[in-house]
Amino acid sequence: MSYVNGLKCKECGAKYSHRGVHVCELCFGPLEVEYDYAAMQGKVTKASIQAGPHSLWRYRDLLPCDGEPKAGLNSGMTPLRRAHNLERVLGVKELYIKDDSANYPTWSYKERVVSVAITKAIELGYDTVGCASTGNLANSVAAHAAVAGLKAFVMIPHDLELGKVLGSLIFHPTMVRINGNYDDVNRLCSEIADKYRWAIVNVNLRPYYTEGAKTYGFEIAEQLGWRLPQHTVCPTAGGTILPKIYKAYQEFIGLGLVADNQPRIYSAQAAGCNPVIEALEAGRDLIRPQKPRTIAKSIAIGNPADGYYVLQTLRQCGGWGASVSDDEIVEAIKLLAKTEGIWTEPAGGTTLAATIKLIESCRIPRDESICVCITGNGLKTVEVVQNHLETPAVIQPRLEAFDQVMQNMTAASVAAPV
Amino acid sequence: MAIKVRIPTPLRNITEGVDLVETTGANVAEVLAQITAKFAGLDKRLFKQPGELNRFVNIYVNDEDIRFLDNLATPVKDGDEVSIVPAIAGG
Numbered sequence: 277m278s279y280v281n282g283l284k285c286k287e288c289g290a291k292y293s294h295r296g297v298h299v300c301e302l303c304f305g306p307l308e309v310e311y312d313y314a315a316m317q318g319k320v321t322k323a324s325i326q327a328g329p330h331s332l333w334r335y336r337d338l339l340p341c342d343g344e345p346k347a348g349l350n351s352g353m354t355p356l357r358r359a360h361n362l363e364r365v366l367g368v369k370e371l372y373i374k375d376d377s378a379n380y381p382t383w384s385y386k387e388r389v390v391s392v393a394i395t396k397a398i399e400l401g402y403d404t405v406g407c408a409s410t411g412n413l414a415n416s417v418a419a420h421a422a423v424a425g426l427k428a429f430v431m432i433p434h435d436l437e438l439g440k441v442l443g444s445l446i447f448h449p450t451m452v453r454i455n456g457n458y459d460d461v462n463r464l465c466s467e468i469a470d471k472y473r474w475a476i477v478n479v480n481l482r483p484y485y486t487e488g489a490k491t492y493g494f495e496i497a498e499q500l501g502w503r504l505p506q507h508t509v510c511p512t513a514g515g516t517i518l519p520k521i522y523k524a525y526q527e528f529i530g531l532g533l534v535a536d537n538q539p540r541i542y543s544a545q546a547a548g549c550n551p552v553i554e555a556l557e558a559g560r561d562l563i564r565p566q567k568p569r570t571i572a573k574s575i576a577i578g579n580p581a582d583g584y585y586v587l588q589t590l591r592q593c594g595g596w597g598a599s600v601s602d603d604e605i606v607e608a609i610k611l612l613a614k615t616e617g618i619w620t621e622p623a624g625g626t627t628l629a630a631t632i633k634l635i636e637s638c639r640i641p642r643d644e645s646i647c648v649c650i651t652g653n654g655l656k657t658v659e660v661v662q663n664h665l666e667t668p669a670v671i672q673p674r675l676e677a678f679d680q681v682m683q684n685m686t687a688a689s690v691a692a693p694v
Numbered sequence: 695m696a697i698k699v700r701i702p703t704p705l706r707n708i709t710e711g712v713d714l715v716e717t718t719g720a721n722v723a724e725v726l727a728q729i730t731a732k733f734a735g736l737d738k739r740l741f742k743q744p745g746e747l748n749r750f751v752n753i754y755v756n757d758e759d760i761r762f763l764d765n766l767a768t769p770v771k772d773g774d775e776v777s778i779v780p781a782i783a784g785g
Binding site (some may be wrong): 287297300467564579650 | 700701702704707713724738739742748749750753754757759761762763777780781
């Protein structure tokens with residue numbers, strides 16, 4: 277049972293039946309899943325959702341799968357945390373963290389898109405899945421494919437963090453590291469998808485894959501007590517998640533599950549790879565591709581396929597965006613850890629640092645509700661912070677040695693400038 | 695020698711299943727003009743209007759996106775490979 281009507285091109289409006297096409301055959305535009313919202317009225321309710329499993333599949337009526345879920349049965353429903361300590365530091369009234377660094381089983385938002393894509397791949401009869409990835413997606417595809425008994429091919433740039441590489445290899449996929457950046461990997465995967473009959477989740481399963489990202493927005497709304505934050509800040513790489521959070525909010529509004537408080541969404545990018553923010557600030561529709569130079573490798577996509585739709589969403593809802601330096605990213609990672617006990621990867625640092633900028637520049641008012649989207653886990657990217665943390669003392673296992681450490685600490689704090 | 699143009703799957707129903715076309719031209723615009731003249735209907739798939747590619751059509755000369763080069767005026771020579779690649783999602 278599903279409410280899916282079919283697929284529609286976001287650019288030219290051409291319609292396709294519900295099958296494995298992934299780009300419009302007329303103009304190459306991305307295809308969007310269309311649902312029969314009228315048929316959902318009165319059937320997709322708070323009660324029907326709450327009666328579902330404690331996973332992202334509680335929103336299956338709003339996802340494009342026909343049969344039973346085949347992947348991600350324990351994914352999603354990550355914590356939405358009130359961040360009181362961060363509120364005090366930033367001087368804001370109501371701040372939440374949606375924490376996908378705790379998403380199961382590979383600790384990123386990608387479980388959402390992969391759960392839907394792999395379920396769809398099985399429905400469409402594929403026995404092999406793959407992806408072009410900056411790391412997190414590869415981790416998730418490899419893990420979910422292992423559970424589902426599918427063969428997996430994951431393609432990544434050659435220079436990813438060790439945690440991201442091992443975080444895939446442990447699940448025994450076929451990994452290919454490509455000499456080039458993500459955009460080169462992306463292009464290669466587009467050609468691989470042409471030649472091999474595989475379900476490359478972010479290429480030929482893209483219309484279904486991207487729908488999974490809506491569950492991030494659905495969860496924010498439900499966990500906030502069936503209401504929407506007024507301001508949601510999220511990272512932009514390829515541009516999948518931001519328009520889909522907005523779509524999720526609008527679907528809940530349309531179904532009468534939440535009040536329409538005119539929610540605004542904001543995009544965060546690293547200064548070393550900010551093609552969307554650059555176009556936003558210049559007032560342009562055209563996104564100029566960039567060669568990424570940033571520590572935020574998971575969002576280092578210089579040629580974002582859905583970047584145009586990020587811009588369109590920002591302009592439609594009255595949101596905005598900010599880009600931040602690598603130093604600001606590291607500082608924000610440390611701030612989130614020491615205030616809220618969450619260790620995020622650079623994408624999360626980017627989002628928090630951009631939130632701070634948007635608050636300080638009065639783009640986001642201090643007295644309204646704000647949700648910061650943390651989409652990945654810092655344990656995978658230890659390299660980024662290893663030279664930015666204190667060096668612990670190494671001592672002999674004797675009390676006098678420990679006392680000496682305490683004396684040194686006291687002396688240091690006395691000596692420290694006030 | 696000639697210039698090779700790679701045709702992606704979504705366009706092969708127009709190119710009668712052909713995935714590699716050999717053609718000539720001094721720059722990308724001329725190469726694309728050659729192949730759009732050869733296959734009826736291809737022009738509208740690639741171009742929004744004359745001189746303006748559809749938003750989701752990416753063109754590469756060898757390994758470089760033409761937006762890093764000189765867009766449609768990017769020069770090409772014998773042996774170069776021009777690829778037409780649909781934009782895809784992030785990872």
